[in-house]
Amino acid sequence: MAKLETIGNIKLPVIRFTRHAMKWIKAMVDVHDQEVGWYGLVQETGKYEFTVTEIFYPKHELMTATTCEIDPNGNVELANKLMDAGRDEDVMRIKLWGHSHHNMGVSPSGQDDDMGLELAADNGDYLIRLIANKKGDMGITFYDMKKGLKISDLDYYVDESEEEATAVLSAIADAINSEGNPVEILDLIRVYSEPLPLNDKEYEEIVEEVKKLREVNEPKTTYGSYSKNWPKTKAKTKKNGISGTRFNNDYYEHFYGGLI
Numbered sequence: 001m002a003k004l005e006t007i008g009n010i011k012l013p014v015i016r017f018t019r020h021a022m023k024w025i026k027a028m029v030d031v032h033d034q035e036v037g038w039y040g041l042v043q044e045t046g047k048y049e050f051t052v053t054e055i056f057y058p059k060h061e062l063m064t065a066t067t068c069e070i071d072p073n074g075n076v077e078l079a080n081k082l083m084d085a086g087r088d089e090d091v092m093r094i095k096l097w098g099h100s101h102h103n104m105g106v107s108p109s110g111q112d113d114d115m116g117l118e119l120a121a122d123n124g125d126y127l128i129r130l131i132a133n134k135k136g137d138m139g140i141t142f143y144d145m146k147k148g149l150k151i152s153d154l155d156y157y158v159d160e161s162e163e164e165a166t167a168v169l170s171a172i173a174d175a176i177n178s179e180g181n182p183v184e185i186l187d188l189i190r191v192y193s194e195p196l197p198l199n200d201k202e203y204e205e206i207v208e209e210v211k212k213l214r215e216v217n218e219p220k221t222t223y224g225s226y227s228k229n230w231p232k233t234k235a236k237t238k239k240n241g242i243s244g245t246r247f248n249n250d251y252y253e254h255f256y257g258g259l260i
Contacts, residue, residue, distance in 0.1 A: 010149070013142045014049040015128060015156040022158050023198050024055035027206045029100045029132050031214060035068040036060070039078065040096025042128060050128065051159070052096050057210065059217045067111070068099055074217070095123060098130035106131040106139035120145050 017025075021040065028038055041054040058074030079091050097119050099112075108116070108131060120127035120143030129141040140154040 011048055012151060012154065013144070014046065015140055015142065015154055016045065016049065016051040017156060017158050018051065018053050019158060019198070020202070021052045021055050023203045023206050024210075025098065025130070025132055025138075026136075026198050027203065027210045028055065028057065029102075029134055031207060031210045032063070032100065033102070034063040034065055035100050035102055036063060036218075037068045037070050037097070037099040039094050040098060040128070040130070041090055041093050042095035043093065050095070050126075052128070055098075056094075057213045057217055060219050062219055065102060071219075095126060096128040096130060098132065101131055101133045103134050106133055106137045108139065108141070116141060116143060117150075119143075 025038070028036055037058070037060065039056045039058060040052045041056070043051045043053055045051040056078055058078050059071040060068060060074065061071040062069035078094075082088070082090050097116070108129070112129070112131065116127065116129040119129075123145070125144075125146055127143045127145075129143070131139040138156065139152075140156055142151045142154055143149075144151070
């Protein structure tokens with residue numbers, strides 16, 4: 001079926017995920033019996049095309065069956081971890097906010113809409129909001145703050161790695177060259193034409209890593225207080241306290257620049 005790419009003069013953004021990032025999202029949802037949130041690193045890979053390449057599991061202060069809140073210190077820890085690794089520019093590429101809806105649908109709540117708009121405004125240019133559930137459903141909303149647009153229910157694409165695609169194509173070529181069973185050849189072609197399953201060895205390793213991170217990042221209690229400004233935090237300087245916004249274009253000036 002053809003996909004609608006424009007509405008009038010509005011071009012829809014193309015949202016892509018690497019298989020590695022998609023496995024992380026699936027693992028985050030599968031491992032937890034409560035709602036859980038995450039951030040994603042986004043690369044601009046084409047004209048109005050955005051690829052999510054990496055998922056981060058921050059520390060939480062609340063996880064229940066119906067809501068989750070990221071610990072404000074989790075933002076600081078994530079940023080510091082990236083900068084300690086020499087990935088300063090990647091702090092500015094945290095442009096995806098995602099969370100799970102457990103076994104519920106992926107339609108946003110009023111709180112999700114409020115938070116999505118607030119995060120998008122903080123980022124200044126754009127934000128991808130992702131809601132996923134255990135059924136494998138994903139609801140994607142794109143906030144384009146420069147154009148003043150909110151685009152919901154977007155399609156998305158999962159990129160296959162070159163190694164995976166090459167392996168399947170080689171198997172098809174070998175089967176054809178050896179005059180293999182036509183049914184087997186068709187099965188191989190069908191595998192190549194459909195998304196490859198995510199449940200592989202790498203996914204199992206990611207699940208184990210998420211479980212380890214859960215021990216560190218899940219709250220020690222299920223109680224918490226919802227903050228309208230979640231997940232904003234305050235960073236103390238030697239001179240005064242400054243409010244730090246989330247990962248946005250003013251991050252260094254407002255959040256990190258005065259910490260020394």
